[in-house]
Structure formats: C-alpha cells, structure tokens
Amino acid sequence: EPEVTQTPSHQVTQMGQEVILRCVPISNHLYFYWYRQILGQKVEFLVSFYNNEISEKSEIFDDQFSVERPDGSNFTLKIRSTKLEDSAMYFCASSLQPGSEQYFGPGTRLTVT
C-alpha cells in the first residue's frame, strides 16, 4: 500500500539555524499539507499546497516558514531561523482531491535547543 514518507525521523538543531524537513507524498496525490503537534497539544494545520502554490496557510505559518516541491516527488518544509517554540512533531500529509481523506507520514520530531 502506498504511503507518505518523511525524513529525517528526528532532527536536533540549535536556535537560529535553518532546517528543512522532507516528505515524499503518495505518488498520484495532488494536494499536500504540513501539520505540527507540540508535545501535549493538538495537531495543528500549517499549510496546504496545490499546483505549486500555497492554497491555504494558518497564522502559525509566518515568514519564517516556506514550502516547496522542488522535483515533482519531494515536498519540503523549511524553517529559516528556528526558535525554541518550533520544537514539535511535524507531519506531512497528502490527498488525491480537496477535502478527501488525507494520508499522513510518520512525522519528523524537531528539537530546537
């Protein structure tokens, strides 16, 4: 069964550093998403992406965040200058159609020290 994959599984970085989280969505899916879950809190929507552009973003997704689909298979989330409060589990998801079920990757645990 096709699945969403994410790398790395765990990333430790120092405050102020840039990080790139990588995702490979399911191959025939057209809609891509990033969510995050701070320890002990809800899974929160960050951004959705379709046709090489952002279709929706949350207030969390400020200028420090960017997304890209650089090569037709990967979908990346970049945090330009990490802060302590960016420490969370980041989940990538994809769906075939808007509003349809989203398939999630295993997550990247980001720890900012």
Place this chain on the structure above:
Amino acid sequence: AQSVSQHNHHVILSEAASLELGCNYSYGGTVNLFWYVQYPGQHLQLLLKYFSGDPLVKGIKGFEAEFIKSKFSFNLRKPSVQWSDTAEYFCAVNGAGGGNKLTFGTGTQLKVEL
C-alpha cells in the same frame, strides 16, 4: 473558525468492554468528518470518514461512528475492544465547501487492559 472537542482525554477499558468516544465540532457549513488513530510508535491512520449519505459509517477494525447533525457530533464506537486497540484517537473535520485543512480535536488516549 471551525473547532473540534473531544471530551475524554484518557480512557481505560478492559478487553471486551464497549467503547464510545465523544466528538463535537463547531462549523457553520457542511463538513467532512474523520477519525484517525495513532498506534504507539506509528503514524496517523484513517479509521473512518463521513462525507454524506448514511450517517452511520463503518470503518476498519470493527469501528463505527454516527454523525448527528443536530448535535454537531460524530462519536466513535466499538462494541468490544481488544488490547490491540490501545492507541490515541483523533477526531478531525474539514469544511466540505472548500478549504482542505483538517482541524483536529485534542485526542483521546485509549488503554485497553487484559
């Protein structure tokens, strides 16, 4: 803005007990509703979904959920739980009219004891 409430944060049951996890949502329009499960060490997996039609939907592993529009609820049920159902369960909603983002509840940690 849409929101989702899950009333039970931690539930402990014995094997063969019946399960009902509450989920209420707040949204002004038509919604799509989902239950996801996260087994220990694994990623979020779709248990079941409701888009339209029969408000009683059946999912994998014997789970079902009932959409009650008048109560803005989408409760998850299973008649007889197993130890392997130990996991965290998340209710989620997105607006059917557009906007793909899922809004999640806080999750319910279910522990099934032998």
